[in-house]
Amino acid sequence: MIEEAIIERAQKAIDERVFPGCVVGAVYADGGRIIIPLGSLTYERVASEVRAATVYDLASVTKSIPVASLALAFTAEGKLALADPVVNHLPELQNDFGTTIEDLLRYRVHGVQLSTLRRMTSDEIRNYVFERGFDAPPGDSNYTNLPAFVLGMIIERVGGASLETLGRSYFFDRFDMPATTFFPDAADCAPTEVDERGEVRGSPHDESAYQFAIAHACAGHAGLFSTVPDLLNFLEALLRADDGFTKSIMDAAEAGLGWQIEGDFLGHYADVRAFGKTGFTGTSVCIDPTKGIAFVILSNCTYPKRPADNAAINSFRSDIADIILGSI
Numbered sequence: 629m630i631e632e633a634i635i636e637r638a639q640k641a642i643d644e645r646v647f648p649g650c651v652v653g654a655v656y657a658d659g660g661r662i663i664i665p666l667g668s669l670t671y672e673r674v675a676s677e678v679r680a681a682t683v684y685d686l687a688s689v690t691k692s693i694p695v696a697s698l699a700l701a702f703t704a705e706g707k708l709a710l711a712d713p714v715v716n717h718l719p720e721l722q723n724d725f726g727t728t729i730e731d732l733l734r735y736r737v738h739g740v741q742l743s744t745l746r747r748m749t750s751d752e753i754r755n756y757v758f759e760r761g762f763d764a765p766p767g768d769s770n771y772t773n774l775p776a777f778v779l780g781m782i783i784e785r786v787g788g789a790s791l792e793t794l795g796r797s798y799f800f801d802r803f804d805m806p807a808t809t810f811f812p813d814a815a816d817c818a819p820t821e822v823d824e825r826g827e828v829r830g831s832p833h834d835e836s837a838y839q840f841a842i843a844h845a846c847a848g849h850a851g852l853f854s855t856v857p858d859l860l861n862f863l864e865a866l867l868r869a870d871d872g873f874t875k876s877i878m879d880a881a882e883a884g885l886g887w888q889i890e891g892d893f894l895g896h897y898a899d900v901r902a903f904g905k906t907g908f909t910g911t912s913v914c915i916d917p918t919k920g921i922a923f924v925i926l927s928n929c930t931y932p933k934r935p936a937d938n939a940a941i942n943s944f945r946s947d948i949a950d951i952i953l954g955s956i
Contacts, residue, residue: 630654633951634664637944642667646940647910649678649818650927653856654952655864657920663856669818670931683807683816683853684926685833687907690852691776693862694795696733696886697877698783701798703729704876707786710885717782723761729782732775733885736766742773742849746835750843753836754781773836773849779886780848791846803865805858810846812853820909822932833909833930850907856924863915863922878917892942895949902953908934910941914949919956923948 634652641647649667665682668675686693702708708717710730715721727737739762745753757777780791787794792810800808807816814830821828825838832838834850841851869875881887887903893912894902904914910929915922925948929941 630951630955631662631664634662634948635666637947637951638664638666641940641944644940645671646944647927647929648675648931649682650910650925651678651680651682651684651856652923652925652948653680653860654921654923655860655867657864657867659864661860661864663860665856669928678818680857681807681816681855682818682926683812683855684818684911684928685820685907685909686852686854686911686926687833687850687909688773688776689905689907689911689913690837690850691848692881692887692905693852693854693859693913694791694799695776695780695783695848696881698787698791698794698798699729699733699779699886700877700880701873702783702786703880704873708782714778714782717785718758718778720758721761721778722759723763725762725765727762727766729779730885731766732779732782735769735771735775737762737764737775738767738770738772739763739774742777742836743834746839748836748839750840750845750847753839773834776849777836777847780846783848784846791848795852799862800858803858803861805854805861808852808854808858808862810841810851810853811844817853818926818928819931820928821930821934854926856926859913859924859926860922863913863924867915867917867920867922869917878915881915882917893945893949895946895953897950897953897956906945912945916953919953921952921956923952 653663655661715724819829820833832851837847837850840847899918902916906912910927
């Protein structure tokens with residue numbers, strides 16, 4: 629049974645202290661789903677157990693849900709075009725080098741590492757990026773936080789509202805995702821790390837996104853929180869793609885616009901059409917349209933201290949993908 633294999637692999641990861649707990653869920657195109665919570669929120673003896681409704685920091689999954697998905701929705705509506713120069717929407721941006729919306733979605737531009745700006749306020753980070761711009765013209769794809777951050781600012785300007793409001797209008801309300809937000813109740817959340825801020829719980833683990841959250845603002849590269857049931861609702865809607873809205877997002881995502889189309893997290897059995905996204909805190913989502921299934925992994929592998937490397941969580945992601953996709 630697929631459930632037994634997932635439980636066995638997740639329990640092994642907990643025993644090896646990859647994370648104190650996790651929730652794994654999968655949804656089929658026909659609506660069938662499984663959700664498996666396992667372990668605890670922390671390693672303390674009296675720690676609360678993980679529940680299906682436990683809220684996790686999605687970290688970089690934010691780049692795809694909702695940021696890239698909003699950009700793709702705006703493109704379908706004609707509010708944005710892939711060929712639009714970024715500077716058309718952000719005239720304050722210096723050294724734009726003719727970068728386009730598509731360049732941002734494909735991570736073709738590089739510049740300052742946002743982690744180096746973690747001591748700045750949200751306004752200071754935004755102004756620094758405007759003044760610095762990019763380091764060079766668009767080139768080969770090289771994943772960093774900067775393109776999604778810039779894209780998030782464009783989306784808010786074009787949409788006339790925050791990423792929180794736009795995400796809720798376009799996706800969270802439409803797909804029944806009540807727990808999905810940039811501003812969760814900390815009591816519902818799994819903690820992500822213990823650092824100079826204390827126990828990080830209910831605010832973004834990413835330090836630069838954290839600066840936006842404390843200003844009650846959103847950043848495009850990190851900061852969304854959600855649950856497995858909510859994310860399965862989102863993925864199921866894309867998996868079905870039974871209207872023009874969801875189909876346009878699916879088609880663009882399969883082409884790698886704002887989503888990952890390769891990586892160990894997809895396992896060994898994913899079809900070439902599969903895509904998804906991972907997050908540094910131990911989260912990932914994946915859709916395989918050909919096999920008709922999507923799945924979510926939420927964990928807090930950075931608790932209480934981030935590991936030296938991602939080998940353990942990547943191995944877990946790959947194994948879970950193989951269990952789920954290999955069963956079809």
